Amino acid sequence: TIDGVKLIFIRGGRPTTIHADSRYQVPEILAKTNAIAGVDGAFFNLEYLDSNTLVGPVASQFTHQFIPGNPKENPLLNGRPLVLLSTNAVKFIPFNADRHNSLDGVRQEMPDVTDAFVAAAWLVRDGQPQPPEAFGKLFDFNAERDRAFWGINRAGQPMIGVSDGPVGSVQLGELLD
Numbered sequence: 001t002i003d004g005v006k007l008i009f010i011r012g013g014r015p016t017t018i019h020a021d022s023r024y025q026v027p028e029i030l031a032k033t034n035a036i037a038g039v040d041g042a043f044f045n046l047e048y049l050d051s052n053t054l055v056g057p058v059a060s061q062f063t064h065q066f067i068p069g070n071p072k073e074n075p076l077l078n079g080r081p082l083v084l085l086s087t088n089a090v091k092f093i094p095f096n097a098d099r100h101n102s103l104d105g106v107r108q109e110m111p112d113v114t115d116a117f118v119a120a121a122w123l124v125r126d127g128q129p130q131p132p133e134a135f136g137k138l139f140d141f142n143a144e145r146d147r148a149f150w151g152i153n154r155a156g157q158p159m160i161g162v163s164d165g166p167v168g169s170v171q172l173g174e175l176l177d
Contacts, residue, residue, distance in 0.1 A: 007161055007163055008163075010037045039162065055118065080095045080121060090152055100116075121138055129174040130173050135169065147162065
């Protein structure tokens with residue numbers, strides 16, 4: 001518990017993504033894997049409520065596919081974290097719609113990329129918690145609610161976490177710093 005907010009962390013392991021064939025809850029997805037933990041990390045396109053269409057480009061070693069994002073929506077994602085995974089590295093870089101909507105463009109950032117997706121926002125960036133203005137026009141970013149997150153800790157280990165109670169994004173970034 002930090003400043004009255006209970007956080008649950010799991011660290012270690014090897015990050016991977018699962019781009020499922022439809023929308024499922026995290027426990028349903030985990031039940032089909034050997035993973036011991038997981039969090040949701042990308043956002044579905046709300047236009048198609050019965051599909052697995054995500055906002056932004058996505059690649060998953062689970063499906064062995066790269067799916068470009070919607071060219072009309074992608075510019076709205078510029079600057080959000082593009083999460084890139086390989087078998088031995090994780091990279092978070094600002095998404096650029098002109099460069100990162102193709103597998104070739106993503107491979108320019110990480111040649112051996114296995115997984116990629118655009119996350120909602122940076123909670124901590126370059127070791128600094130993000131102020132409210134860093135979230136731009138992201139809807140309801142600071143509403144207090146249960147939160148799930150993942151990243152790399154200061155020891156270089158992958159970690160995932162959830163809050164056990166409501167917290168806003170700005171406060172969560174401050175707690176994670």
